[in-house]
Amino acid sequence: MFGYAGAAGIAGAAGVVAGRATASPTDARVDGGVIGQTHSPYGTHQAGIFTPKTQVGELVAFDLLPQTDKAALGRLLRAWTGDVVALTEGRPAAGDFAPDMAQPGVSLTALVGLGPRVFDLDGLGARRPAGFQEIPPMQHDRLDQRWTGGDLLVWVSADDATSVAHAVRRFVTDAAPFATRRWTQRGSWRPVDAAGAPVTGRNLFGQVDGSANPTGEDLAAAVVSSDDWLAGGTQLVVRRIEMDLTGWDEAVRDRQEAAVGRRLDTGVPLTGGEEHDDVDLAATRDGVPVIALDAHSRRSHPSQNNGRRMLRRGLNYTHDDWVGGKAVETSGLIFCAFQASIADQFIPVQRMLDQGDALNEWTTAIGSAVFVIPPGFREGGWIGETLLA
Amino acid sequence: MFGYAGAAGIAGAAGVVAGRATASPTDARVDGGVIGQTHSPYGTHQAGIFTPKTQVGELVAFDLLPQTDKAALGRLLRAWTGDVVALTEGRPAAGDFAPDMAQPGVSLTALVGLGPRVFDLDGLGARRPAGFQEIPPMQHDRLDQRWTGGDLLVWVSADDATSVAHAVRRFVTDAAPFATRRWTQRGSWRPVDAAGAPVTGRNLFGQVDGSANPTGEDLAAAVVSSDDWLAGGTQLVVRRIEMDLTGWDEAVRDRQEAAVGRRLDTGVPLTGGEEHDDVDLAATRDGVPVIALDAHSRRSHPSQNNGRRMLRRGLNYTHDDWVGGKAVETSGLIFCAFQASIADQFIPVQRMLDQGDALNEWTTAIGSAVFVIPPGFREGGWIGETLLA
Numbered sequence: 001m002f003g004y005a006g007a008a009g010i011a012g013a014a015g016v017v018a019g020r021a022t023a024s025p026t027d028a029r030v031d032g033g034v035i036g037q038t039h040s041p042y043g044t045h046q047a048g049i050f051t052p053k054t055q056v057g058e059l060v061a062f063d064l065l066p067q068t069d070k071a072a073l074g075r076l077l078r079a080w081t082g083d084v085v086a087l088t089e090g091r092p093a094a095g096d097f098a099p100d101m102a103q104p105g106v107s108l109t110a111l112v113g114l115g116p117r118v119f120d121l122d123g124l125g126a127r128r129p130a131g132f133q134e135i136p137p138m139q140h141d142r143l144d145q146r147w148t149g150g151d152l153l154v155w156v157s158a159d160d161a162t163s164v165a166h167a168v169r170r171f172v173t174d175a176a177p178f179a180t181r182r183w184t185q186r187g188s189w190r191p192v193d194a195a196g197a198p199v200t201g202r203n204l205f206g207q208v209d210g211s212a213n214p215t216g217e218d219l220a221a222a223v224v225s226s227d228d229w230l231a232g233g234t235q236l237v238v239r240r241i242e243m244d245l246t247g248w249d250e251a252v253r254d255r256q257e258a259a260v261g262r263r264l265d266t267g268v269p270l271t272g273g274e275e276h277d278d279v280d281l282a283a284t285r286d287g288v289p290v291i292a293l294d295a296h297s298r299r300s301h302p303s304q305n306n307g308r309r310m311l312r313r314g315l316n317y318t319h320d321d322w323v324g325g326k327a328v329e330t331s332g333l334i335f336c337a338f339q340a341s342i343a344d345q346f347i348p349v350q351r352m353l354d355q356g357d358a359l360n361e362w363t364t365a366i367g368s369a370v371f372v373i374p375p376g377f378r379e380g381g382w383i384g385e386t387l388l389a
Numbered sequence: 390m391f392g393y394a395g396a397a398g399i400a401g402a403a404g405v406v407a408g409r410a411t412a413s414p415t416d417a418r419v420d421g422g423v424i425g426q427t428h429s430p431y432g433t434h435q436a437g438i439f440t441p442k443t444q445v446g447e448l449v450a451f452d453l454l455p456q457t458d459k460a461a462l463g464r465l466l467r468a469w470t471g472d473v474v475a476l477t478e479g480r481p482a483a484g485d486f487a488p489d490m491a492q493p494g495v496s497l498t499a500l501v502g503l504g505p506r507v508f509d510l511d512g513l514g515a516r517r518p519a520g521f522q523e524i525p526p527m528q529h530d531r532l533d534q535r536w537t538g539g540d541l542l543v544w545v546s547a548d549d550a551t552s553v554a555h556a557v558r559r560f561v562t563d564a565a566p567f568a569t570r571r572w573t574q575r576g577s578w579r580p581v582d583a584a585g586a587p588v589t590g591r592n593l594f595g596q597v598d599g600s601a602n603p604t605g606e607d608l609a610a611a612v613v614s615s616d617d618w619l620a621g622g623t624q625l626v627v628r629r630i631e632m633d634l635t636g637w638d639e640a641v642r643d644r645q646e647a648a649v650g651r652r653l654d655t656g657v658p659l660t661g662g663e664e665h666d667d668v669d670l671a672a673t674r675d676g677v678p679v680i681a682l683d684a685h686s687r688r689s690h691p692s693q694n695n696g697r698r699m700l701r702r703g704l705n706y707t708h709d710d711w712v713g714g715k716a717v718e719t720s721g722l723i724f725c726a727f728q729a730s731i732a733d734q735f736i737p738v739q740r741m742l743d744q745g746d747a748l749n750e751w752t753t754a755i756g757s758a759v760f761v762i763p764p765g766f767r768e769g770g771w772i773g774e775t776l777l778a
Contacts, residue, residue, distance in 0.1 A: 098595030105583030161577030188550030194494030206487030249486040
């Protein structure tokens with residue numbers, strides 16, 4: 001079962017959105033297949049949000065060139081939409097330099113997002129979605145410009161990095177007249193168990209990560225915007241979270257599990273039950289809360305945050321920098337969270353965590369970016385048409 | 390069918406090696422399964438040479454610490470062997486900090502190699518294998534120390550990068566008293582087609598890469614050493630080949646195919662036939678050789694190189710450097726070739742290519758390293774025991 005939605009756990013949420021959807025919270029098209037899929041590029045939501053997590057993900061942020069205005073942005077998004085359709089279906093995109101590398105059955109999706117500066121363009125100032133804003137500084141941040149900001153985003157997911165590299169190249173090449181690459185973040189996930197069945201998967205601390213993601217009607221309510229041109233779309237926060245693996249290893253397992261509030265081996269709450277069960281914040285043992293006051297699962301719990309939830313879809317990273325003639329390796333999580341409103345959801349929850357999450361001892365945000373994710377599109381349509389057409 | 394050996398193309402080569410082998414040229418255990426495998430760590434050869442190519446590979450080179458002598462190296466290799474056995478079988482290694490991340494069914498192998506300086510250690514000077522040497526400078530080289538050299542190697546292969554990261558961490562941690570990480574090269578491959586059937590796979594030029602790898606008896610003869618303590622082992626060259634993708638794209642397809650001597654879409658020789666057929670160097674069209682005089686497949690052809698062959702097992706890479714406040718992306722191939730003797734096989738073939746390979750226009754070696762790959766081991770044995778016990 002996925003963290004975000006079990007095959008049997010999608011309850012419909014009819015009425016939020018309509019149309020010919022790819023896998024989404026509204027059409028129950030998640031059939032349990034994870035590896036070797038060919039997804040539809042079409043739907044109410046862009047593919048890559050509710051489609052299953054993949055083994056490989058690459059997020060590429062772009063800076064707009066000075067001459068790129070609203071009309072030019074529309075041209076780029078139309079070109080990118082053509083790339084999204086072809087590559088998702090497993091066909092070479094127009095002008096593909098290596099057409100033989102395009103193929104179906106690699107679970108490829110490509111998600112396009114718009115950064116804050118897009119809404120500074122002439123004619124778009126009034127279209128900034130409610131709640132869309134940069135993340136204010138948090139006391140545990142140590143942001144590096146290398147992993148921060150960006151005017152546009154393409155997030156390619158697939159089973160293997162060679163397929164991803166081929167697709168990314170197409171998007172970067174088509175962007176050249178309009179935007180240049182700002183940063184690239186490459187990550188991995190293991191979304192299936194040894195038998196190939198879907199699982200939530202683990203971050204590099206060894207934690208099952210994503211067990212508490214919303215499902216069913218909660219999922220659509222948390223993620224899908226109904227705001228004006230963004231209806232059917234969502235908002236995305238990308239935080240690069242460096243993890244101190246050495247320090248984490250030095251903590252005993254009891255302390256690690258207390259910091260999370262869930263068992264490391266199974267993801268089951270320390271208050272018992274099954275992996276996707278809720279933690280019981282009221283439970284005590286010898287008069288002491290079983291879920292510690294600073295446990296991540298308590299601090300981030302909807303009941304402590306006015307019911308706020310989000311859909312997390314993170315990726316593990318390991319990265320080498322070359323510093324003073326030596327390879328320096330860093331590891332962590334490309335934390336990605338979808339929500340209908342960053343101001344109402346991510347920011348207040350992150351403040352709660354920043355002030356008292358036990359995991360802060362081993363985690364530091366070193367990058368931060370926010371993107372509006374336009375709604376999906378039908379055949380003949382394009383990403384961003386409700387904003388730019 | 391694999392480039393290096395078809396399921397039906399392994400002819401035995403009995404007599405070269407014996408014993409309880411993992412997938413190898415001698416025991417025909419390549420059954421066509423590629424993804425989701427659990428390989429045996431035991432055998433005449435280490436797993437990771439003849440086992441199928443995987444979606445992810447990470448090569449980590451280490452420098453010996455000054456105090457690491459022959460006895461200490463033996464202790465490290467025994468510890469690493471324990472890691473290899475456990476991780477290959479899908480169990481946590483001793484002392485594993487994240488034991489829940491170990492699992493079978495991820496096609497994991499871990500191959501251990503010894504660099505040139507190992508044979509400078511007291512007591513090992515006389516054990517340097519014949520033909521094992523550094524690659525002399527080539528005119529097209531532009532070597533960077535960042536990707537060059539190394540006293541030890543661990544090469545982890547698996548279906549996904551999260552499983553690889555977990556395994557690599559174990560090897561680096563166990564090495565700490567003896568050796569420190571020098572460089573890491575991370576690569577990817579797509580070893581199956583859309584239906585999940587094994588294929589040769591493509592490099593980032595879009596070329597089918599590996600069609601001419603030896604098979605059957607040729608494979609064992611080319612790769613497996615019969616030299617003293619190394620009997621059953623092999624020698625490995627790792628070259629980091631930067632590829633000028635932009636320049637390549639500017640060449641028309643006819644020119645690209647002429648540079649290789651094979652079709653880009655299928656890997657079939659320009660002289661016709663099937664993918665794994667040999668190029669016909671004598672064929673002419675209008676009095677001109679069909680396979681150009683500077684075609685890669687002619688310059689590297691065994692008939693032009695005293696019959697010399699090697700087993701190539703390359704990985705595609707895309708890597709970001711941070712230079713002057715900007716992300717600079719480079720792409721290419723982690724060229725890996727196994728042979729019984731580097732001096733007799735890789736070096737003379739590379740000289741032929743250096744002097745006149747049409748692909749030199751778009752390729753540059755930016756890293757170079759060589760390793761002896763000790764033979765495999767049985768249950769209770771360890772990697773390097775024939776050298777160090």
